[in-house]
Structure formats: C-alpha cells, structure tokens
Amino acid sequence: MRADARRNYERLLAEAKKAFDQHGIHTSLDDIARQAGLGNATLYRHFPTxxxxxxxxxxxxxxxxxxxxxxxxxxxxxxxxxxxxxxxxxxxxxxxxxxxxxxxxxxxxxxxxxxxxxxxxxxxxxxxxxxxxxxxxxxxxxxxxxxxxxxxxxxxxxxxxxxxxxxxxxxxxxxxxxxxx
Amino acid sequence: MRADARRNYERLLAEAKKAFDQHGIHTSLDDIARQAGLGNATLYRHFPTxxxxxxxxxxxxxxxxxxxxxxxxxxxxxxxxxxxxxxxxxxxxxxxxxxxxxxxxxxxxxxxxxxxxxxxxxxxxxxxxxxxxxxxxxxxxxxxxxxxxxxxxxxxxxxxxxxxxxxxxxxxxxxxxxxxx
DNA sequence: CACCGAACCGGGGTGTGACCCCGTATTCTA
DNA sequence: TAGAATACGGGGTCACACCCCGGTTCGGTG
Structure with missing residues (x-):
C-alpha cells in the first residue's frame, strides 16, 4: 500500500468514527470525505460500501x-x-x-x-x-x-x-x- | 371539502396503503402520488408529512x-x-x-x-x-x-x-x- | 537523480427522493 | 352561468449515494 493511500485511509477512519459517533451510521459519506479533506471518490475506493x-x-x-x-x-x-x-x-x-x-x-x-x-x-x-x-x-x-x-x-x-x-x-x-x- | 378534493384524498389513501404494504413506510411519497394519477403537490397538501x-x-x-x-x-x-x-x-x-x-x-x-x-x-x-x-x-x-x-x-x-x-x-x-x- | 509506469486522487456528473412555488383548472354558490 | 374560492400539476431546488475519467503523486530503477 502506498504511503499516501495509507495516510488517507487512516484519516478517513478517524473522521468516520467522529461522524458516526455524532450522527449515527446514516451520516453523509460525502461529508466524511470532506471533513477528512479528501474527495469522496477516495473514500469509495477504500470502502466501497x-x-x-x-x-x-x-x-x-x-x-x-x-x-x-x-x-x-x-x-x-x-x-x-x-x-x-x-x-x-x-x-x-x-x-x-x-x-x-x-x-x-x-x-x-x-x-x-x-x-x-x-x-x-x-x-x-x-x-x-x-x-x-x-x-x-x-x-x-x-x-x-x-x-x-x-x-x-x-x-x-x-x-x-x-x-x-x-x-x-x-x-x-x-x-x-x-x-x- | 370540495368533491374533487375528497376524491383525491381517498385515492391517495388507497395508493398509500398499497405502497406501504409492499415497500414499508419509507416508500417514495412521489410514487404514491404518481400511482394515484395525481401531482405530488396534491399529496403534500393533504398530508404535509x-x-x-x-x-x-x-x-x-x-x-x-x-x-x-x-x-x-x-x-x-x-x-x-x-x-x-x-x-x-x-x-x-x-x-x-x-x-x-x-x-x-x-x-x-x-x-x-x-x-x-x-x-x-x-x-x-x-x-x-x-x-x-x-x-x-x-x-x-x-x-x-x-x-x-x-x-x-x-x-x-x-x-x-x-x-x-x-x-x-x-x-x-x-x-x-x-x-x- | 531523473524518469516512468503504476497507484492514487479530486471534483464534477447522474439519478432519486423530499418538499416548495405559482400559473392554471375545477368546483360551488348565488 | 359567472365569479370567487378552492384545489391541482409539474417543474424546480436541495441533499445524498455512488460513478467516471483526466490529472497527480509515489517509489522503484538505471
């Protein structure tokens, strides 16, 4: 796994945890990506669903x-x-x-x-x-x-x-x- | 209540029942109106939520x-x-x-x-x-x-x-x- | 250290549903 | 049967899930 990919992966998990804690599992996935400072495609690439x-x-x-x-x-x-x-x-x-x-x-x-x-x-x-x-x-x-x-x-x-x-x-x-x- | 309004009201209820029976309460409201042959606004007028x-x-x-x-x-x-x-x-x-x-x-x-x-x-x-x-x-x-x-x-x-x-x-x-x- | 291909990224695009707006059509009353 | 009150329709906005593709970055190699 490339270094940048790994870094983004971790960021996404961290933001996802915050978002799920706060808004439940139906929170907007695009928002999670945005909060992580990444495009939504990056999120969907790492986590297809x-x-x-x-x-x-x-x-x-x-x-x-x-x-x-x-x-x-x-x-x-x-x-x-x-x-x-x-x-x-x-x-x-x-x-x-x-x-x-x-x-x-x-x-x-x-x-x-x-x-x-x-x-x-x-x-x-x-x-x-x-x-x-x-x-x-x-x-x-x-x-x-x-x-x-x-x-x-x-x-x-x-x-x-x-x-x-x-x-x-x-x-x-x-x-x-x-x-x- | 005007006669057409009453008629549409009944139609909407009938279609809603079908749709809820089949797809659960999260079925599309616009669909219910469409199935009843009515515009969605008519549905929202009778039932705001x-x-x-x-x-x-x-x-x-x-x-x-x-x-x-x-x-x-x-x-x-x-x-x-x-x-x-x-x-x-x-x-x-x-x-x-x-x-x-x-x-x-x-x-x-x-x-x-x-x-x-x-x-x-x-x-x-x-x-x-x-x-x-x-x-x-x-x-x-x-x-x-x-x-x-x-x-x-x-x-x-x-x-x-x-x-x-x-x-x-x-x-x-x-x-x-x-x-x- | 410069290069190159593979891996990765971003943001805009589509589709769907909730809900609103306003010009038009229908109904009731006198 | 005319006019006022009431009701209608469908197109418009916004938010979200999920896809697509041109461009960028990484890291191994000569």
Whole structure:
C-alpha cells in the first residue's frame, strides 16, 4: 500500500468514527470525505460500501467480544458469565446509533461485509448459552440465533427508548430462566 | 371539502396503503402520488408529512386497540387479558415495515402527528397492566411506558428477524411474571 | 537523480427522493 | 352561468449515494 493511500485511509477512519459517533451510521459519506479533506471518490475506493467502512471500524471490538466470551467461559460461573456477556454484547451493538438494525439485517444478507461480524458474534455467545442450558440455569428452548435476536432487541430499545431500556433488558434476562410449570 | 378534493384524498389513501404494504413506510411519497394519477403537490397538501399520512391510515386500528383493551378488561381473566392485548399490540405495530421505529420515535416527539397515537396506545395497555399487577400476576416494577417499549422491541424483532420473533416474544412475556427470589 | 509506469486522487456528473412555488383548472354558490 | 374560492400539476431546488475519467503523486530503477 502506498504511503499516501495509507495516510488517507487512516484519516478517513478517524473522521468516520467522529461522524458516526455524532450522527449515527446514516451520516453523509460525502461529508466524511470532506471533513477528512479528501474527495469522496477516495473514500469509495477504500470502502466501497457503508458496510465495509463499518466492518473495518468494528473488527477489533468484535473479536474482543469473542475473547471476552472465552475468558468468561474459563473463569466465571455459568449464569453470571452469560449475563455479563449479554450485557457486553448489547453495549457493543449500541456503539453507534442505527448500528443494531444494520447488524441484524446483514445477518440474513450473505453479501454484506458485516455478515461475518454478526455470525462470529452469534457463535461467541453460543458456547456460553449451551453451557448454561446444560447446567439447567437457562431454558433450553432457546437457540443461539434467538439469543442474538434478544440482544438486538435490547440494543434497539436502548437506542429508541433509553429510559425504558434498562428495565426491558432485565425482563428479557429474567425470561431466559427456565419457565415455571 | 370540495368533491374533487375528497376524491383525491381517498385515492391517495388507497395508493398509500398499497405502497406501504409492499415497500414499508419509507416508500417514495412521489410514487404514491404518481400511482394515484395525481401531482405530488396534491399529496403534500393533504398530508404535509409522512407521519400525518400514517396517522390517518392508522387512526381506526389504534382506537380499535383501545376498545379491545376495554373489552378484555371486562370479560377476560387478568393474566390472559394482558397477554392477548400485548399480542394484538405487537401485531398492530407491525402493520407496515418500519412502522415500529417511527412510532417509538414519535413517542418522544411532541410535534409528531403520531404522538397521540402512541400515547393512546400506551394508556390502553396501562389499565390491563395495573390490574394484573394488583392481582400479583405480573411483576410490579414495570410501568406502562416500559410495557410499551417491550411491545415495540418484540415488533421490531418481528420485522428484522421473523424466524426468531416468536421465541423472543415468549421469553419477553415470561419475563413479565414476578421474578423468583 | 531523473524518469516512468503504476497507484492514487479530486471534483464534477447522474439519478432519486423530499418538499416548495405559482400559473392554471375545477368546483360551488348565488 | 359567472365569479370567487378552492384545489391541482409539474417543474424546480436541495441533499445524498455512488460513478467516471483526466490529472497527480509515489517509489522503484538505471
């Protein structure tokens, strides 16, 4: 990669982060390029789609979520481990306004650059979920993809109803316990 | 209202319904007008915003949801009444793709034409919720607006992860029961 | 160190959608 | 049936996503 290309790439990522933080993931891409002092074509050359830009920005924290899952699996008791990881996952999915929706949609879209990010997140949780189910602490009629949907629902609530989101997450986690007869 | 105006108004509503059914609430407004054989200005004159168009289209079914709540309150046992109404509310909020999000956002936006629709939906559920809480069938650390957020979360899931939505709603409803010690 | 090809860049171009403006057409009333 | 009130149409602006291509910069080579 040529030195100028690398420099511009970094600048774009930095500006994109600012813009997404402030305006959510639907911010104008042309604006990001403008703020970086570059033409929009440069942005589109490095990141052909909005998804590919996001994928790059999220790659680190996604894999971190994977490591967290592995650590929790090794060190924490079953129930607490799952709950902790779910909260971390919700926090991750609310990194930028609008992100959850895009993540959820890319899960069904093989062609999306974010598809891998989603499936890897989903399988990170799977280990924790299955262990908790074997221990009888979590109802066993739940699959990994349903757990992911629950996390997404909580994240979406945090975006659109922040005041109610805490309680929603609580209800949702309590619902994970095996149902009473 | 002049006869031609009334006729066009009806046509617009009919086309809007088709378009929203097919493409969700973010369909092109100009297209709706075109399909109705009218200029876009006519549409904007009758419905200055997308929200006002939706408000008109939803008014009937919203008030129907209110009557349903009153009926259930009179005829059904506490727990079942709440559960039934929640399912009806979720169904209503998924009438068109994208609707839940707009409803949720208008709840915090006094100026939105949909604001009334939301608050009225919320208070329809409140009676049922409080009765179930008095009967000890539902945890009492839940407010009406939190119930509304739960319904919205379920509706959003139905839009973005239809396969998982059923189970998510189940988990969510089970979480409404008073938590175990 | 000057050259050259490959890699990279910028800004203007197209298409689409929201929303407005104003000259023209239609409807109601008397 | 005429004139006033009301309503209509379609072209115009603006903002954004995304593409295209002539020009520029880099960095390896003789």
């Amino acid at each position: 909005r998804e590919s830009l996001l994928e790059t920005m999220l790659r680190d924290s996604i894999s971190e979520l994977g490591s967290t899952a592995r650590e929790l699996l090794a060190t924490e008791p079953t129930g607490a481990a799952l709950a902790t990881w779910v909260r971390a996952a919700v926090a991750h999915a609310t990194t930028y306004r609008g992100l959850v929706t895009m993540l959820m949609d890319s899960l069904k879209d093989e062609t999306s650059e974010l598809n891998n990010a989603c499936t890897s997140m989903q399988s990170s949780g799977q280990q924790l979920l299955e262990r908790a189910q074997r221990a009888g602490e979590v109802r066993d009629d739940i699959t990994a993809s349903e757990l992911f949907a629950l996390i997404a629902a909580a994240a979406w609530t945090r975006e659109h109803a922040p005041d109610e989101a805490g309680q929603v997450l609580t209800v949702l986690i309590d619902g994970l316990w095996p149902p009473r007869l | 997308r929200e006002s168009l939706l408000e008109t289209m939803l008014r009937d079914s919203i008030s129907e949801l209110g009557s349903t709540a009153r009926e259930l309150l009179a005829t059904e046992p506490t727990g079942a009444a709440l559960a039934t109404w929640v399912r009806a509310a979720v169904a209503h909020a998924t009438t068109y793709r994208g609707l839940v999000t707009m409803l949720m956002d208008s709840l915090k936006d006094e100026t939105s034409e949909l604001n009334n629709a939301c608050t009225s939906m919320q208070s329809s559920g409140q009676q049922l919720l409080e009765r179930a809480q008095r009967a000890g069938e539902v945890r009492d650390d839940i407010t009406a607006s939190e119930l509304f957020a739960l319904i919205a979360a379920a509706a959003w899931t139905r839009e973005h992860a239809p396969d998982e939505a059923g189970q998510v709603l189940t988990v969510l409803i089970d979480g409404l029961w008073p938590p175990r010690l």
